[in-house]
Amino acid sequence: MWELLSLLLLTLAYFFWPKSKIFGAKFPKSLPSLPLVGSLPFLPRHGHMHVNFFKLQEKYGPIYSFRMGPTSTVIVGHQQLAREVLIKKGKEFSGRSQVETLSLLSNKGKGIAFADSGAQWQLHRKLALGTFSLFRDGDQKLENLICREVNALCDFLATCNGEDVDLSAPVFMSIINIISLICFNMSFKREDPKLKIMKNFTEGILHSLGKETLVDIFPWLKIFPNKTLQEIKKNVKVRDEVLGEIIKKQKEKFQSDSISSLLDILIQAQMNAENNNRGPSQDSSILSDTHILATIADIFGAGVETTTSVVSWIVAFLLHNPQVKKEVQEEIDQNIGFNRMPNFSDRTHLLLLEATIREVLRIRPVAPVLIPHKANTNCSIGEFKIPKGTQVIINLWALHHNEKEWHQPDKFMPERFLDPTKRQLITPSLSYLPFGAGPRACIGEALARQELFLIMASLLQRFDIELPDDGKLPSLEGDPKVVFLIDPYKIKLKVRPAWKEAQGEESI
């Protein structure tokens, strides 16, 4: 019986083994594949996916393909080809395929991050990008909002002086407040029970999304009960209730002459679309309340999870590299001192801190394979033909760890982003795209960079960051979900004597 089955599989494999010549002269070289299951049996099952894809480049080159169930996927692991996909042919490759888990999360492809390219995605992306112009100057200036929250964060952390703490929880609360101010023009008190609920559902979504789930490969499996899908559904339901309630409350307060948040912008667009002279316009069907909720949920999730995780990575790398930590602190002491808070223009002086942030984004990118793209039309990458509907994955990990571009890529070396005199920041290689690029580039890059800089500068100005009582260093291995998370760890924060002294002098 088994012999027969093996023989059958081998015969089938022979006929279905991708033969590039048959497939049309130039499709990227493919991993072996079997009928129905595709290349699944030939994909490494252990270790991190982005690392496995990177290793496969040794055998298959910088661009190759595999089949998963019914679709072909192309993996790109070189900066020149990646730039062609993301920037030069950004429009052609701006599609997203609808997989079951992401479809649950985005309410069938609504919102921005997981929406397929089209009028709805374009409009919501434009409105979300436009929101940042509300926070350019005046009372609502983004930098001031962030500084206020960071100051509150530091005040809170000072109450944990000398204790072992998991930094990510308090940081998460502050980042939620910043994103709430942008989305709703409101913030939460640290003890508000809603914050805990938000932390739970965001973490729940993130953890269930990253699990290896066959459902995304074989969509028809969804007819069987599936624990992961149940878990996502449960968390999405709580999320929609919590955000829905806030949206409802804020909507009642809406005044068209004072637009001050992403929600206001979305409501205004919705009203304009509905009150169009010629009756509801085309836009009104893509600006329903559920569309608004989906966009807010995207910005919320993206704004919170990413920055919180990067702060944890930076602190972990500083603990592993105490010399860098010391030098960054000296830089802060010399350029800012202890009598004022850091601001964003200090970025031109705190070069080692800025280089450290850039290096962490290189060595542990937030999204090591970005979010898969899809070809909207028949097009090409380099010399290869890519048929419409093909999934294209950019392996950012491969770009950031290319030995030809980066000297000792696995080593943490912030100084690679500085010129030899250490007086200027440099871009040492084009093989670096921590925020992606092109029409799908991260919307929150400017926000993230300000948050990371101001949080790290303020923390290091005020505290010494040390190992916890058990002396355990955080693991730098990481846990790649949709966001490349770091395993939870504890640290000890101690208010710096020099800072205390300066505060004392001030109050005299």
Ligand code: STR
């Ligand atoms: C985090 C968990 C959550 O509650 C909602 C979202 C939706 C948007 C996602 C976000 C997630 C994870 C990080 C993403 C973001 C959109 C862009 C961002 C994937 C799943 C990145 O590309 C890093």
